[in-house]
Amino acid sequence: MITAAVQEREHYLNASYGIKSWLLTKDHKRIGLLYLATITLFFFLGGAFATLIRVEPLTPQGGLVSSETYNKLFTMHGVAMIFFFLIPSIPATLGNFFLPMMIGARDLAFPRINLLSWYLLVVGGLFALFAMLAGGVDTGWTFYTPYSTTYSNSWVIATALGIFVAGFSSILTGLNFIVTIHRMRAPGMTWFRLPLFVWSMYGTSLIQVLGTPVLAVTIVLLFCERVFQIGIFNPALGGDPVLFQHLFWFYSHPAVYIMILPAMGVISELVSTFSRKPVFGYKFVAFSSMAIAVLGFLVWGHHLFVSTQSVYAGMVFSFLSYFVAIPSAIKVFNWTATLYKGSISYATPMLYAFGFIGLFTIGGLTGLFVASLGIDVHVTDTYFVVAHFHYIMVGGTIMAYLGGVHYWWPKMTGRMYPEIWARLSALIIFLGFNLTFFPQFILGYMGMPRRYHVYPPEFQVLHVLSTAGASVLAVGYAMPMVYFIWSLRYGKLAPANPWGATGLEWKTASPPPLQNFDETPVMTHEAYDYSTVIEEVIEVG
Amino acid sequence: MGRLPLFPEQASTFAPDVDHLLYYLLAVSVFFTVLIFGAIFYFAIRYRRRSDQELPHVQHGGMVLEILWTVIPFGLTMVMFTWGAKIYFDESRPPVDAVQINVVAKQWMWKLQHMEGKREINELHIPLGRAIRLTMTSEDVIHSFFVPAFRTKQDVVPGKYSTTWFQPTKAGKYHLFCAEYCGTKHSGMIGWIYVMEPQDYANWMRGGATGASLADEGAKLFQDLACGNCHKADNSGRCPSLVGVFGSTVKLSSGGTVKADEAYIRESILQPNAKIVFGYQPVMPTFQGLVTEEGVLQLVEYIKSLGAKPAAAEGAH
Numbered sequence: 001m002i003t004a005a006v007q008e009r010e011h012y013l014n015a016s017y018g019i020k021s022w023l024l025t026k027d028h029k030r031i032g033l034l035y036l037a038t039i040t041l042f043f044f045l046g047g048a049f050a051t052l053i054r055v056e057p058l059t060p061q062g063g064l065v066s067s068e069t070y071n072k073l074f075t076m077h078g079v080a081m082i083f084f085f086l087i088p089s090i091p092a093t094l095g096n097f098f099l100p101m102m103i104g105a106r107d108l109a110f111p112r113i114n115l116l117s118w119y120l121l122v123v124g125g126l127f128a129l130f131a132m133l134a135g136g137v138d139t140g141w142t143f144y145t146p147y148s149t150t151y152s153n154s155w156v157i158a159t160a161l162g163i164f165v166a167g168f169s170s171i172l173t174g175l176n177f178i179v180t181i182h183r184m185r186a187p188g189m190t191w192f193r194l195p196l197f198v199w200s201m202y203g204t205s206l207i208q209v210l211g212t213p214v215l216a217v218t219i220v221l222l223f224c225e226r227v228f229q230i231g232i233f234n235p236a237l238g239g240d241p242v243l244f245q246h247l248f249w250f251y252s253h254p255a256v257y258i259m260i261l262p263a264m265g266v267i268s269e270l271v272s273t274f275s276r277k278p279v280f281g282y283k284f285v286a287f288s289s290m291a292i293a294v295l296g297f298l299v300w301g302h303h304l305f306v307s308t309q310s311v312y313a314g315m316v317f318s319f320l321s322y323f324v325a326i327p328s329a330i331k332v333f334n335w336t337a338t339l340y341k342g343s344i345s346y347a348t349p350m351l352y353a354f355g356f357i358g359l360f361t362i363g364g365l366t367g368l369f370v371a372s373l374g375i376d377v378h379v380t381d382t383y384f385v386v387a388h389f390h391y392i393m394v395g396g397t398i399m400a401y402l403g404g405v406h407y408w409w410p411k412m413t414g415r416m417y418p419e420i421w422a423r424l425s426a427l428i429i430f431l432g433f434n435l436t437f438f439p440q441f442i443l444g445y446m447g448m449p450r451r452y453h454v455y456p457p458e459f460q461v462l463h464v465l466s467t468a469g470a471s472v473l474a475v476g477y478a479m480p481m482v483y484f485i486w487s488l489r490y491g492k493l494a495p496a497n498p499w500g501a502t503g504l505e506w507k508t509a510s511p512p513p514l515q516n517f518d519e520t521p522v523m524t525h526e527a528y529d530y531s532t533v534i535e536e537v538i539e540v541g
Numbered sequence: 542m543g544r545l546p547l548f549p550e551q552a553s554t555f556a557p558d559v560d561h562l563l564y565y566l567l568a569v570s571v572f573f574t575v576l577i578f579g580a581i582f583y584f585a586i587r588y589r590r591r592s593d594q595e596l597p598h599v600q601h602g603g604m605v606l607e608i609l610w611t612v613i614p615f616g617l618t619m620v621m622f623t624w625g626a627k628i629y630f631d632e633s634r635p636p637v638d639a640v641q642i643n644v645v646a647k648q649w650m651w652k653l654q655h656m657e658g659k660r661e662i663n664e665l666h667i668p669l670g671r672a673i674r675l676t677m678t679s680e681d682v683i684h685s686f687f688v689p690a691f692r693t694k695q696d697v698v699p700g701k702y703s704t705t706w707f708q709p710t711k712a713g714k715y716h717l718f719c720a721e722y723c724g725t726k727h728s729g730m731i732g733w734i735y736v737m738e739p740q741d742y743a744n745w746m747r748g749g750a751t752g753a754s755l756a757d758e759g760a761k762l763f764q765d766l767a768c769g770n771c772h773k774a775d776n777s778g779r780c781p782s783l784v785g786v787f788g789s790t791v792k793l794s795s796g797g798t799v800k801a802d803e804a805y806i807r808e809s810i811l812q813p814n815a816k817i818v819f820g821y822q823p824v825m826p827t828f829q830g831l832v833t834e835e836g837v838l839q840l841v842e843y844i845k846s847l848g849a850k851p852a853a854a855e856g857a858h
Contacts, residue, residue, distance in 0.1 A: 067725050067726055067728065068725050071722075071724075071727070138724070144682075144683060144722070147724060150682075151682050152724070235698075235699045235700020235701070239700075240700070241682075241683055241698055241700065242698060275597070276595065277597050277599060280603060281606075284607050306685065306695050307683075307696045308695075308698050308701060311633045318622055318625060318626060318629075319622050322615070322618040322619065322621065325614075326614060329611075330607070330611060332577060333606075333610040336580045336584070337603065339588065340584055340588070340600070341597055341598060342588050342597050343588065343590045343595035343596070343597050344585050344588050344589050345590045346589070358578060361573065361574060361577045361578075362570075365569075365573060365574065368570070368621055369563070369566050371618075371621070372566065372622065373625040373628065374562050374624065375559060375562060375563060375566065375625060377559075377692070377693065378694065381685060446549050447687070447690070447718065449687065449718045449719070449728075451722045451727060451728075452718075453728045454728045455728060456716065500593075530596055
């Protein structure tokens with residue numbers, strides 16, 4: 001038990017004990033940890049599916065599992081990772097824990113709703129787990145009709161209901177954050193003094209509130225057709241199968257930004273703290289988050305370039321997709337410029353941040369390929385797309401998530417993790433990731449379709465490389481799990497501000513008191529003003 | 542195992558177009574990747590923290606930089622957009638003299654039929670140097686017709702016709718994949734495209750079992766389903782004559798007009814009440830379930846063939 005060993009003073013972990021004090025807590029910090037435990041479970045579940053998905057293509061004939069099982073594995077990998085890990089990941093854990101602290105608040109605006117949103121995720125997760133244990137689902141995480149409504153003989157409804165319920169968790173979290181950011185900022189915390197993480201959470205929350213209901217509607221329609229045979233998507237019942245794709249991607253493309261915007265927010269914090277400089281072009285980075293949140297709603301049709309959507313619609317969606325690429329590029333350039341003449345530390349969170357910028361750059365640039373109509377016709381539904389979105393979702397979001405967890409771990413637990421092991425994990429993950437997914441770009445351009453259980457033998461070498469990378473990656477992901485748990489008991493005690501960071505969350509003890517701050521903080525300077533942190537100054541450059 | 546292939550074959554007129562665009566994208570990507578990675582490595586080493594008390598100078602403003610790194614990438618992406626859109630537009634416009642082939646997809650096979658009547662399953666033989674136009678539909682779920690060597694892909698959607706086209710430039714044998722996940726044996730829904738020298742193709746076409754032409758098959762079906770009882774060639778029936786209808790503009794009782802293309806003919810057979818021709822009553826029963834997708838395609842072909850001929854084509858049967 002961490003709490004027993006830490007200091008005598010009271011904090012949020014030792015203020016009360018017992019299972020009830022956790023399951024009925026209204027403390028945003030404890031709820032953040034509940035989320036952390038929940039999504040970690042789904043991360044390793046999704047990871048187990050991923051392992052099997054990668055081991056199978058070692059041979060082209062597909063000897064390890066049957067086609068039916070393989071299809072269920074990639075479906076459940078997607079469902080677990082997207083709906084129960086990536087979407088809640090940074091907002092529900094780090095956001096829940098630190099958003100109130102960063103703006104100097106005691107809690108979120110609606111603590112009870114915050115607890116409710118965790119329960120909704122758990123209930124949704126139980127539906128999905130039930131579906132997986134009962135026999136699985138084989139539609140792909142995209143649930144394309146009419147396969148999902150008419151032809152699949154698997155647990156479509158249970159899974160879809162799980163996603164439906166978990167969606168309300170996302171909506172309520174977004175709502176809670178928006179109100180909190182508007183109403184609960186400490187004195188002096190003006191909009192342009194907000195840490196950039198808060199700006200990115202604001203953009204994310206807008207998407208969660210505006211986009212997720214469309215997913216709910218889509219699932220209800222899918223339910224109506226599958227259960228009551230009401231013709232909506234199946235042409236045999238008078239429906240239109242492509243309509244489903246429009247509805248699905250109207251949510252699921254913005255959902256990509258639910259997954260990546262918070263990661264960008266984390267990176268802004270890390271790059272600033274570990275180069276000890278304000279983020280270059282603060283307002284550009286802040287507004288680019290908002291631009292991404294808005295433009296993200298206008299590009300869903302780029303998933304439908306070969307779906308029989310009209311040629312002219314395809315052109316409009318391609319054009320708009322390039323617009324949404326620009327704010328992402330602006331962020332990358334500004335992060336890089338922040339390093340210029342900085343005081344750059346190689347602490348673990350910064351290594352993750354470097355990894356993020358590199359992998360996100362490649363993920364973003366390959367996004368330009370798939371946004372280009374001529375290229376996308378060839379590479380859509382191939383491994384090229386798989387590689388592209390894993391560079392964003394895994395190379396981007398998970399790198400940032402892990403960077404953020406390392407960065408804030410001392411604050412959350414009051415303990416330091418072992419630095420050497422942590423740096424090693426960042427390096428292993430970076431190398432393993434590239435070995436796993438870079439060959440998939442080549443596979444995709446060669447023409448290897450995604451979701452193939454059996455494949456022509458000429459693709460085998462690249463598949464073997466990718467699988468080799470995945471085993472390195474698995475080691476990289478297992479390491480933090482081990483040393484984080486180790487650190488809870490054996491880690492060095494963390495000071496209030498181990499990194500010399502400027503955010504308000506570092507102005508209080510580690511771990512924080514139950515009310516976050518002993519007295520309400522007052523923000524008296526711009527964000528990232530390091531002169532307030534360091535007394536003795538030696539200038540560089 | 543053993544070979545490490547890095548680039549797909551180029552076997553259609555689109556393939557070099559797409560690959561040239563790829564080279565442009567690769568050049569831009571390599572440039573920015575090197576720029577970002579290089580800058581990060583250089584800054585990280587040059588400005589590494591030497592003492593815990595360091596406090597760097599704060600740089601203010603960077604409006605020129607911000608504008609530069611907004612405008613330059615935007616300009617480069619607009620080239621990607623325009624170039625990609627040009628290829629996409631070309632891919633959607635088959636030449637009029639293209640060889641027509643019908644494709645019906647189902648879990649988990651490709652059924653292909655030539656106008657001359659030859660049928661193939663999971664194999665398609667086509668002549669080198671001719672444009673090939675595919676009219677495709679699905680009997681069940683969504684599939685996707687993907688030939689990597691041609692750089693073309695088009696979803697095959699139940700309930701509607703989709704089309705794609707390509708012009709092979711190299712004789713040989715190329716993969717055909719289903720690219721849209723379609724259920725258990727999705728990865729088994731593959732086949733081969735055989736691109737043949739025109740002479741070989743002609744020989745192949747003559748050999749083996751050759752059924753009646755598609756239009757003749759359609760005519761027979763037209764007869765079997767007793768379509769001619771109402772659709773009389775001389776326009777004396779309860780339903781409009783189909784002679785010369787294909788490709789024409791049809792006036793509807795709802796007031797609008799519709800171009801009589803494949804999709805319209807298909808809809809009129811399967812959902813006859815969706816669009817009623819001006820001056821006629823909605824008396825036709827649906828043929829949904831009574832005629833297969835292949836049958837519908839044959840009927841379409843027959844109706845097309847009526848366009849060229851003078852009236853009274855039905856009388857021949």
